[in-house]
Amino acid sequence: MDILTLKLRGMSCASCAKRIEKTILSVTGVSECSVNFGAEQAVVKYNPRKTNLNKIQSTVEAAGYSAYSLEDEDMMTGEDDAEKAVRLAELRNLKIKLAVAAVISILLIIGSLPMMIGVHLPFIPASLHNPWLQLILTTPVQFWCGYKFYINSWKALKSRSATMDTLIVLGTSAAYFYSLLATIFPAFFVNQGLMPEVYYETAAVVITLISLGKLLESRARGQTSEAIRQLIGLQARDARVIRGGKEIDIPIQEVRIDDIILVRPGEKIPVDGEVIEGNSTVDESMVTGESLPNKKVPGDEVIGATINKTGSFKFRATRIGKDTFLAQIVQLVQQAQGSSAPIQRLADQVTGWFVPAVISIAVVTFIVWFSVTRNLSLSLITTVGVLIIACPCALGLATPTSVMVGTGKGAENGILIKDATSLEMAHKIKMIVLDKTGTLTEGKPTVTDFVTVNGTANNNEMKLLQLVAAVERNSEHPLAEAIVNYTRSQQVNFPEAKDFQAFAGSGVQGVVKNQLVQIGTQRWLEELSINTSYFQQYKATWEAAGKTVVWIAVEGKIEGLMGIADALKPSSQDAVKALQKMGLEVVMLTGDNRQTAEAIASQVNINNIFAQVRPDEKVAVIKSLQGGRGRDKETRRQGDKETRRNKNFSFPTPHSPLPTPHSLVAMVGDGINDAPALAQADVGFAIGTGTDIAIAASDITLISGDLQGIVTAIKLSRATIRNIRQNLFFAFIYNVAGIPIAAGVFYPIFGWLLNPIIAGGAMAFSSVFVVTNALRLRNFHN
Ligand SMILES: Nc1ncnc2c1ncn2[C@@H]1O[C@H](COP(=O)(O)OP(=O)(O)OP(=O)(O)O)[C@@H](O)[C@H]1O
Numbered sequence: 071m072d073i074l075t076l077k078l079r080g081m082s083c084a085s086c087a088k089r090i091e092k093t094i095l096s097v098t099g100v101s102e103c104s105v106n107f108g109a110e111q112a113v114v115k116y117n118p119r120k121t122n123l124n125k126i127q128s129t130v131e132a133a134g135y136s137a138y139s140l141e142d143e144d145m146m147t148g149e150d151d152a153e154k155a156v157r158l159a160e161l162r163n164l165k166i167k168l169a170v171a172a173v174i175s176i177l178l179i180i181g182s183l184p185m186m187i188g189v190h191l192p193f194i195p196a197s198l199h200n201p202w203l204q205l206i207l208t209t210p211v212q213f214w215c216g217y218k219f220y221i222n223s224w225k226a227l228k229s230r231s232a233t234m235d236t237l238i239v240l241g242t243s244a245a246y247f248y249s250l251l252a253t254i255f256p257a258f259f260v261n262q263g264l265m266p267e268v269y270y271e272t273a274a275v276v277i278t279l280i281s282l283g284k285l286l287e288s289r290a291r292g293q294t295s296e297a298i299r300q301l302i303g304l305q306a307r308d309a310r311v312i313r314g315g316k317e318i319d320i321p322i323q324e325v326r327i328d329d330i331i332l333v334r335p336g337e338k339i340p341v342d343g344e345v346i347e348g349n350s351t352v353d354e355s356m357v358t359g360e361s362l363p364n365k366k367v368p369g370d371e372v373i374g375a376t377i378n379k380t381g382s383f384k385f386r387a388t389r390i391g392k393d394t395f396l397a398q399i400v401q402l403v404q405q406a407q408g409s410s411a412p413i414q415r416l417a418d419q420v421t422g423w424f425v426p427a428v429i430s431i432a433v434v435t436f437i438v439w440f441s442v443t444r445n446l447s448l449s450l451i452t453t454v455g456v457l458i459i460a461c462p463c464a465l466g467l468a469t470p471t472s473v474m475v476g477t478g479k480g481a482e483n484g485i486l487i488k489d490a491t492s493l494e495m496a497h498k499i500k501m502i503v504l505d506k507t508g509t510l511t512e513g514k515p516t517v518t519d520f521v522t523v524n525g526t527a528n529n530n531e532m533k534l535l536q537l538v539a540a541v542e543r544n545s546e547h548p549l550a551e552a553i554v555n556y557t558r559s560q561q562v563n564f565p566e567a568k569d570f571q572a573f574a575g576s577g578v579q580g581v582v583k584n585q586l587v588q589i590g591t592q593r594w595l596e597e598l599s600i601n602t603s604y605f606q607q608y609k610a611t612w613e614a615a616g617k618t619v620v621w622i623a624v625e626g627k628i629e630g631l632m633g634i635a636d637a638l639k640p641s642s643q644d645a646v647k648a649l650q651k652m653g654l655e656v657v658m659l660t661g662d663n664r665q666t667a668e669a670i671a672s673q674v675n676i677n678n679i680f681a682q683v684r685p686d687e688k689v690a691v692i693k694s695l696q697g698g699r700g701r702d703k704e705t706r707r708q709g710d711k712e713t714r715r716n717k718n719f720s721f722p723t724p725h726s727p728l729p730t731p732h733s734l735v736a737m738v739g740d741g742i743n744d745a746p747a748l749a750q751a752d753v754g755f756a757i758g759t760g761t762d763i764a765i766a767a768s769d770i771t772l773i774s775g776d777l778q779g780i781v782t783a784i785k786l787s788r789a790t791i792r793n794i795r796q797n798l799f800f801a802f803i804y805n806v807a808g809i810p811i812a813a814g815v816f817y818p819i820f821g822w823l824l825n826p827i828i829a830g831g832a833m834a835f836s837s838v839f840v841v842t843n844a845l846r847l848r849n850f851h852n
C-alpha cells in the first residue's frame with residue numbers, strides 16, 4: 071500500500087470535497103481516501119500494483135477538478151512559478167469580473183430602489199427602471215461573471231451530483247429567466263392576472279456578493295497555511311562548502327551528504343549535520359521553540375535553518391533535502407493540516423446530503439406557495455431565497471480551517487501535532503502521566519556517591535569500579551553511561567566483560583575476570599537471594615535526596631553502592647503546577663525506587679506515584695488508569711499485546727488513592743523505551759530533544775525538552791476546539807434558521823420573508839466569517 075498526498079484545485083465548497091473523495095475511491099486499487107477542503111489536499115492510500123498517480127489524476131480531472139502530487143522536491147520550495155502565475159492570473163480575472171458585477175449591481179439597485187421602498191425618487195432617471203435596460207445590464211453579470219458557477223455545476227451534473235454552484239445557478243437563473251419572460255411577454259403575465267415584475271437585481275447582486283465572498287474567503291484561507299510558508303521560509307538559500315580545498319558558495323539544493331560546510335557567526339546553518347571543528351552557540355528557537363541558545367562543540371548535531379550566533383565552525387552534512395529535520399517538520403505539519411478531526415464527522419455527513427435536500431425543499435416551497443397563493447412572484451422569491459441561503463459552505467470550512475491554524479500555531483511553538491484527532495483529544499485529557507527520567511529530570515545522570523564494603527584500602531575502590539564499568543559499558547541505559555563516564559573521569563581503564571545480560575527495569579550482569587558482577591536495584595538483588603542489609607544509612611540519605619541508588623554485587627555478595635543524581639529540569643516545577651492548575655491529575659511513573667521517586671515527586675509537588683514499574687509494565691499501568699479500555703489504533707494494539715505477554719504482572723500500588731480510572735489519560739515520555747505506553751495513552755507526548763525524536767509512537771512531539779510545551783499544547787487544543795465549536799454553531803444556526811425563514815414558514819405568522827439579496831449576502835459572508843474566526847487562533851499565546 072502506498073500513500074500519496076495530492077494537492078487539489080477547483081473545489082468550490084465542501085460538497086466538492088465529498089465528490090472528489092467518492093471519485094478517487096471509485097478507482098480500482100484505491101483503498102482509502104480523505105479529502106480536506108480547507109487544505110485543498112487529498113490523502114490517498116492505494117495499491118501501486120493496481121493503480122498509479124496518473125490514473126487517479128485523470129479520474130479527478132474527468133470529474134472536473136485537477137490534482138497534482140505534492141512531490142518531495144517541491145515540498146520545500148512550495149508551489150512552482152508556473153503554478154503561481156496561473157493562480158495570480160485567475161485571481162486578477164476574478165477581481166475584474168467582480169468589479170464589473172459590482173458596478174452593474176449598484177446601478178440595478180438604484181434603479182429598483184423606488185420600487186423597493188415604494189417612494190418616488192426624482193433624482194433617479196426613469197430609464198434605469200426600464201426592464202430592457204436592466205436585461206442588457208444583467209446578462210453579462212449572469213453569464214460572464216457567473217460563468218464559473220455554470221461550468222462547475224455542469225461538471226457536477228455530468229457526474230450526477232450537485233454542489234453549491236448548482237444551488238447558485240438554479241437560484242439566480244430562476245430569477246433571471248423569470249424576469250426575461252416578464253420582459254419579453256408582459257402581456258402573458260397580465261392575462262394571467264399577474265404583475266410582470268422583474269428581479270434582475272436579485273440575480274446580479276447575488277452573483278456579485280457570492281463572488282466577493284469567494285474572493286475574501288480564498289484570501290483568508292491563504293493565510294491559514296502561513297505557518298507552513300514561514301517554516302519553509304526559514305530555510306537557508308545557499309551553503310559555503312569546502313570542495314577540492316576551496317571554499318565555494320553553492321545553492322542548498324546542490325549540497326551533498328558528507329560535504330564539509332563552513333558557517334560563520336550570524337549565518338543560517340544550511341542543512342543538518344555534525345560539527346567537526348570549532349565551536350559556537352546556536353539559536354534553535356525557530357525549530358525547537360526553546361529560547362535559550364545551545365552550545366555546539368565538535369560531535370554535536372546542528373539543525374538546518376537554525377542560526378549560528380557567536381563562533382565559526384565546520385560541520386559535515388548528514389541530512390539534506392527532504393530528510394532534514396525542517397523538511398520533516400513541514401511534512402508532518404502538512405499532513406496534520408490535511409487530516410480531519412472527529413468533530414468534523416457530523417458536518418461532513420450533513421454536507422453529503424445537503425444539496426439534494428435543499429433542492430427538494432426549494433421545490434416543495436414553490437409548490438406549496440403557488441398552490442396556496444397563486445402568486446408566482448412570491449413563490450419564486452421564496453424558492454430562490456431557499457436555494458441561495460442553504461449553501462453549506464460555512465459548515466465545510468468550520469473545522470478544517472481551525473485545524474490548519476491550530477496545528478500551524480503548534481509548530482511555531484515547537485509542538486508537532488500528528489493529526490487533527492490528537493489535537494482534538496488533547497483538550498479532553500483529565501490525567502497526565504509523567505515519566506521521571508528524561509521527562510521531569512534532565513535525563514543526564516551523574517554519579518555523585520560511591521562507597522564500598524571493604525573501604526578504600528589496597529585501591530579496592532578503583533578495582534571494584536573497574537568491574538562495574540566493564541559490565542555497564544555494554545548497556546545503553548542512561549545510568550550505565552553515567553557510571554562509565556564517572557569511571558573514565560577517575561582514570562580507570564577497564565577490561566572486557568563476558569556473558570553480558572540486561573534485565574529491563576532491574577539491572578545488568580556480566581562476567582569480568584571470571585567473577586560474576588551484578589549491578590542493579592535492591593529489589594532485583596534480593597530476588598537473586600543476595601543479602602542487601604548493608605549501607606542502610608547511605609541508602610536512606612541518598613534516596614531522600616532524590617538520587618538513584620545502584621547496588622553492586624560480585625559473586626553474589628554486595629560489594630558497593632552508588633548514588634546517581636539526575637537534576638530536575640528547570641521547567642518541571644512550573645509546568646506541573648500549571649497542569650494542576652488547569653485541573654489535571656498529575657501522576658508520576660518510573661522504574662526507579664519508591665523513595666527516590668518520592669523525593670523527586672515532592673520537589674515538583676506530585677502526589678500520585680507509580681514507582682518500580684518495569685518498562686513492560688508501563689503499558690498496563692496506563693491501561694488500568696484508563697479503566698482497562700482497549701484502543702483501536704494499530705499502534706495501540708501493539709501495546710495490548712505487550713501486556714498480555716506479561717502474565718505475571720501484578721499491578722503496582724500507587725502512593726495514594728487515585729481518582730476513579732475513567733478519564734482520558736495522557737502520557738509523557740522520552741519516546742524511546744516508553745513507546746508502547748505512549749501508544750497506549752489517549753494522547754502520547756514524546757519529548758524529542760534535538761533531532762533525536764521518536765515521532766512514530768506519539769501523538770504530539772515536544773521538540774524541545776521543555777515540559778511547558780505540554781501546557782501550551784493542551785491550551786492550544788482547548789482554544790482550537792472552542793474555535794471549532796463557535797464555527798460549527800454559527801454554520802449550523804445560519805442554515806437551520808435561514809432555510810425556514812427563506813421558505814416563508816414564518817410569513818403567515820410574523821410576516822417574515824427573506825429577500826434573496828440578503829440571503830446571498832448572508833451566504834457569502836458566512837464562510838468569510840468562519841475563516842476569519844479561525845484566523846483569530848493565530849493570536850493564540852499561552
Ligand atoms: N544498566 C543499569 N545499571 C544499573 N542499574 C540499572 C540499569 N538498568 C536499570 N537499572 C536499575 O533499574 C531501575 C529501573 O530502570 P528503568 O530503566 O526501568 O527506569 P529509570 O530509567 O530509572 O526511570 P524511568 O522509568 O523514570 O525512566 C533503575 O532505577 C536502576 O536502579
Ligand SMILES: [Cu+]
Pocket residue numbers: 083234461462463464833
Ligand atoms: Cu456556498
Ligand SMILES: [Mg+2]
Pocket residue numbers: 507508661743
Ligand atoms: Mg527511563
